[in-house]
Amino acid sequence: MTETNVADKPKTQFKVKDYKSDTKPIWCPGCGDFGVLASLYQALAKLNLPSHEVAIISGIGCSSRLPGYVATYGFNAVHGRILPIATGVKMASPEITVIGTGGDGDGFSIGMGHVPHAARRNVDMTYIVMDNEIYGLTKGQLSPTAHVGDVTKTSAYGSIERPVEPVDLMINVGASFVARANAGDPKQMADLIVQAIQHKGFAFIDALSPCRTFRGIEQKKFINANTFKVEDHDHDPSDKRKALDIADSQEGISTGLLYVEERPPYDELYKDLRDRATQKPVPEIQDILQRYIP
Amino acid sequence: MERNDIVIGMAGSGGDGVVSAGEILVSAGASEGVHAFMLKSFGPQIRGGESSCRVRLSGKQIQSHGDQVQVLGIFSWNDFKQFRGEMHLNDPVVIVMDSADKTSKDDIPIDEDIDRIIYEVPIAQLAKDKAGTLQAKNMVMLGVLSELFGLPDEGLRDAIRKKFKKKDQEVIDSNLKAMEAGATYVRDEIDKTDEVKFSFTPAEPKVLMEGNEAFAYGALYAGCRFSAGYPITPSSEIMEWMGRELPKYDGTMLQSEDELAAIGMVIGAAFAGKKAMTATSGAGISLMSEQIGLASMAELPLVIMNVQRTGPSTGIPTKTEQADLQQALYGTHGDANRVVIAPADVEDCFDVAVQAFYISEKYQIPVIVLSDQYLGQRKETFDQDALFQSDNGFMKTIKREVPTGEDLEDYKRFKFTESGVSPMAYPGIEKGMYQAAGLEHGEHGLPTSDVDMHAKMTEKRFRKNKVIAEELNFVRFYGPEDAEVGVIGWGSSKGAIKEAIQRLNDDGYPVSAAVPQILMPFPQEKLEKYLEPLNTVYVAEMSYSGQFYKYLKGFLRFGDRELKKYARSGAAPFDVSEIYNTVKQEFE
Numbered sequence: 001m002t003e004t005n006v007a008d009k010p011k012t013q014f015k016v017k018d019y020k021s022d023t024k025p026i027w028c029p030g031c032g033d034f035g036v037l038a039s040l041y042q043a044l045a046k047l048n049l050p051s052h053e054v055a056i057i058s059g060i061g062c063s064s065r066l067p068g069y070v071a072t073y074g075f076n077a078v079h080g081r082i083l084p085i086a087t088g089v090k091m092a093s094p095e096i097t098v099i100g101t102g103g104d105g106d107g108f109s110i111g112m113g114h115v116p117h118a119a120r121r122n123v124d125m126t127y128i129v130m131d132n133e134i135y136g137l138t139k140g141q142l143s144p145t146a147h148v149g150d151v152t153k154t155s156a157y158g159s160i161e162r163p164v165e166p167v168d169l170m171i172n173v174g175a176s177f178v179a180r181a182n183a184g185d186p187k188q189m190a191d192l193i194v195q196a197i198q199h200k201g202f203a204f205i206d207a208l209s210p211c212r213t214f215r216g217i218e219q220k221k222f223i224n225a226n227t228f229k230v231e232d233h234d235h236d237p238s239d240k241r242k243a244l245d246i247a248d249s250q251e252g253i254s255t256g257l258l259y260v261e262e263r264p265p266y267d268e269l270y271k272d273l274r275d276r277a278t279q280k281p282v283p284e285i286q287d288i289l290q291r292y293i294p
Numbered sequence: 295m296e297r298n299d300i301v302i303g304m305a306g307s308g309g310d311g312v313v314s315a316g317e318i319l320v321s322a323g324a325s326e327g328v329h330a331f332m333l334k335s336f337g338p339q340i341r342g343g344e345s346s347c348r349v350r351l352s353g354k355q356i357q358s359h360g361d362q363v364q365v366l367g368i369f370s371w372n373d374f375k376q377f378r379g380e381m382h383l384n385d386p387v388v389i390v391m392d393s394a395d396k397t398s399k400d401d402i403p404i405d406e407d408i409d410r411i412i413y414e415v416p417i418a419q420l421a422k423d424k425a426g427t428l429q430a431k432n433m434v435m436l437g438v439l440s441e442l443f444g445l446p447d448e449g450l451r452d453a454i455r456k457k458f459k460k461k462d463q464e465v466i467d468s469n470l471k472a473m474e475a476g477a478t479y480v481r482d483e484i485d486k487t488d489e490v491k492f493s494f495t496p497a498e499p500k501v502l503m504e505g506n507e508a509f510a511y512g513a514l515y516a517g518c519r520f521s522a523g524y525p526i527t528p529s530s531e532i533m534e535w536m537g538r539e540l541p542k543y544d545g546t547m548l549q550s551e552d553e554l555a556a557i558g559m560v561i562g563a564a565f566a567g568k569k570a571m572t573a574t575s576g577a578g579i580s581l582m583s584e585q586i587g588l589a590s591m592a593e594l595p596l597v598i599m600n601v602q603r604t605g606p607s608t609g610i611p612t613k614t615e616q617a618d619l620q621q622a623l624y625g626t627h628g629d630a631n632r633v634v635i636a637p638a639d640v641e642d643c644f645d646v647a648v649q650a651f652y653i654s655e656k657y658q659i660p661v662i663v664l665s666d667q668y669l670g671q672r673k674e675t676f677d678q679d680a681l682f683q684s685d686n687g688f689m690k691t692i693k694r695e696v697p698t699g700e701d702l703e704d705y706k707r708f709k710f711t712e713s714g715v716s717p718m719a720y721p722g723i724e725k726g727m728y729q730a731a732g733l734e735h736g737e738h739g740l741p742t743s744d745v746d747m748h749a750k751m752t753e754k755r756f757r758k759n760k761v762i763a764e765e766l767n768f769v770r771f772y773g774p775e776d777a778e779v780g781v782i783g784w785g786s787s788k789g790a791i792k793e794a795i796q797r798l799n800d801d802g803y804p805v806s807a808a809v810p811q812i813l814m815p816f817p818q819e820k821l822e823k824y825l826e827p828l829n830t831v832y833v834a835e836m837s838y839s840g841q842f843y844k845y846l847k848g849f850l851r852f853g854d855r856e857l858k859k860y861a862r863s864g865a866a867p868f869d870v871s872e873i874y875n876t877v878k879q880e881f882e
Contacts, residue, residue: 093567
């Protein structure tokens with residue numbers, strides 16, 4: 001959905017409350033996911049998207065409960081399969097705005113096999129990973145984004161595994177829009193979600209979403225104290241090398257739009273493919289049989 | 295002896311063009327209105343390696359690859375060795391072999407009890423001399439076979455022209471010359487001592503298709519416009535077909551990164567309102583299991599084709615078996631309702647595809663289709679008017695019921711209804727917003743962990759079976775109704791079972807057979823009725839552990855009847871004589 005479309009539809013102006021479902025989140029007090037949800041409502045209202053033209057696909061995990069709290073179409077599927085299901089929805093109905101929401105375990109552990117493929121295909125969707133570096137729903141086990149030394153219920157002696165770096169990963173596997181945002185900064189988050197939805201192609205947002213229950217208040221404090229905004233550093237998001245540099249900045253955790261590239265999305269490429277397939281006359285389906293009569 | 299039914303086997307290395315000779319032979323048969331059937335078999339090599347084919351031509355309707363091979367065309371005995379186990383030879387067998395193969399007569403790798411008549415032909419030499427290339431060896435072989443056994447030679451020439459129609463005239467000519475050289479050699483040099491002679495009456499050309507093609511075609515005809523898949527033998531032809539055809543009809547075929555993604559994409563497309571399917575085999579269906587449960591829970595219509603291969607694990611990817619039955623019926627955790635249908639021949643693959651989409655759309659349920667390598671990759675003829683005769687025209691137009699008017703005032707996606715089917719919205723429908731979920735849910739689709747709601751929703755999902763069973767309970771019956779000995783089989787075994795029953799009946803043995811097309815929900819009434827007159831029941835299946843046998847025992851009361859299991863591991867499909875001899879023992 002582009003801004004032009006929004007301008008074309010002056011009739012109804014949707015408000016945040018139009019996107020809220022009647023279901024109360026199961027999240028713990030202080031959970032970063034509340035911030036992401038609030039920002040998503042803001043972004044949908046800003047884009048004035050009719051609820052029935054939006055589909056939110058999630059997997060399993062605390063954050064994957066999100067579709068239930070939004071009054072759009074939703075699909076709370078199984079663990080790790082957000083991206084294939086979202087790809088199916090988008091390719092079946094390109095006019096629908098497709099948003100994937102899930103956690104770091106869902107995306108970068110069990111669902112990791114799909115990440116590079118959705119990105120390189122440039123499926124026109126927004127993928128928001130609420131990254132809390134812990135397994136919350138199963139109550140505190142090691143996540144693939146946890147740091148070396150982190151003690152969790154399944155890493156009693158401290159993690160010995162190098163963490164996945166979501167932003168580096170996404171830039172390298174071909175995501176055409178890569179951003180990072182602090183769930184504690186709803187304005188930044190909402191702005192980035194708006195841009196991600198407007199972006200034609202695969203847009204990824206690494207949402208730093210602290211887990212109060214299993215990471216304590218320290219995680220939130222650390223994020224707030226160590227994040228900086230790339231727009232304050234005169235960052236050029238079209239430069240891939242600079243994007244990778246600032247993603248790994250020694251000065252702290254960079255947030256904002258880190259990388260963006262214009263590239264035709266998958267559904268448009270597929271439309272071209274269909275045009276090529278139909279250059280020669282296409283027979284009636286019943287007449288295909290003739291091909292099999294020697 | 296003139297016969298209107300002939301089975302020819304050929305074996306050689308990849309470069310010998312055995313399979314392509316077989317294809318030309320069945321195509322020739324089909325073009326002259328002869329019933330034709332071809333099975334191919336490969337060694338494990340990607341290219342080259344040994345390959346074999348078995349072709350059956352008949353003036354009458356045939357149901358299987360037939361029985362023992364009467365004529366054997368050999369380019370190399372060494373390559374033939376690989377296929378000994380699956381090519382049962384007639385006694386006597388007539389052999390045409392390339393004299394370039396110097397295997398001594400005593401070392402020929404066939405059962406020594408079998409009488410043989412051998413014609414040695416300098417096949418490679420003739421190909422080189424007359425066509426200028428060893429690549430034409432298979433054409434020389436076709437010429438020899440055609441002349442010796444009276445095969446449809448005009449059809450053969452046509453089929454050769456068609457096969458090479460994209461090449462230069464020179465290529466066509468040299469292949470035709472090679473074929474002619476084979477025929478001339480027979481006329482000039484061979485003194486025919488065997489009695490095999492094929493006779494046929496030319497008729498209207500028949501359709502020649504593979505099961506995988508027929509299924510894909512049926513799916514397109516049924517309105518499927520989304521397909522995702524991951525390549526796996528022996529099902530890949532379905533996604534290849536879809537990849538060529540769907541884009542022409544405004545559809546999408548997507549090659550996914552794995553089977554987890556393939557079924558996920560199909561689930562996404564189904565959720566978004568499209569008729570969608572995937573096809574897989576072996577390991578692929580195991581990987582899909584979890585999400586078949588998701589489709590069951592979220593009541594999503596989709597079709598999953600499993601072209602079974604020899605298992606477990608990697609098994610024998612290029613060979614057949616019927617040992618995925620239990621997985622199709624029960625695979626996935628929880629009480630996950632689904633429908634299972636098994637096509638019985640190539641033409642049936644088309645019909646079953648149409649039915650599968652009909653059931654899945656009408657009842658919002660995943661439908662698993664159980665084909666196998668024997669069905670999916672064989673070529674078989676059928677009449678030109680066969681496909682569009684039945685009521686599949688009505689079936690193909692069925693689409694899921696969507697909510698309208700009142701439904702949308704307080705939309706309940708999983709509303710309790712008499713049939714268990716609730717109108718289903720999809721993105722784009724105003725006021726139809728709901729959440730689909732793998733979580734147990736209430737009528738609106740919201741998650742619940744309530745004991746009573748779980749009981750009610752489970753019952754709702756299974757309630758559909760009753761309605762489905764009333765509408766679709768097709769069982770094929772063969773033989774006299776009052777027979778006391780019966781055979782029950784399923785899927786691709788139908789061909790051998792039907793022919794064996796016919797032969798037994800012709801020989802005066804009163805035997806009947808039943809082959810259900812729909813396996814779940816179970817066609818209870820029809821099979822119960824079938825059992826009534828029987829004293830002895832054979833259950834025939836290509837599953838060592840007898841999966842079908844065990845399944846039947848769960849539904850049918852056999853009482854005093856003797857229940858006999860004819861269950862063996864797969865890799866080779868049933869021969870007609872195998873069933874015939876097994877059942878005939880009852881009368882000895």
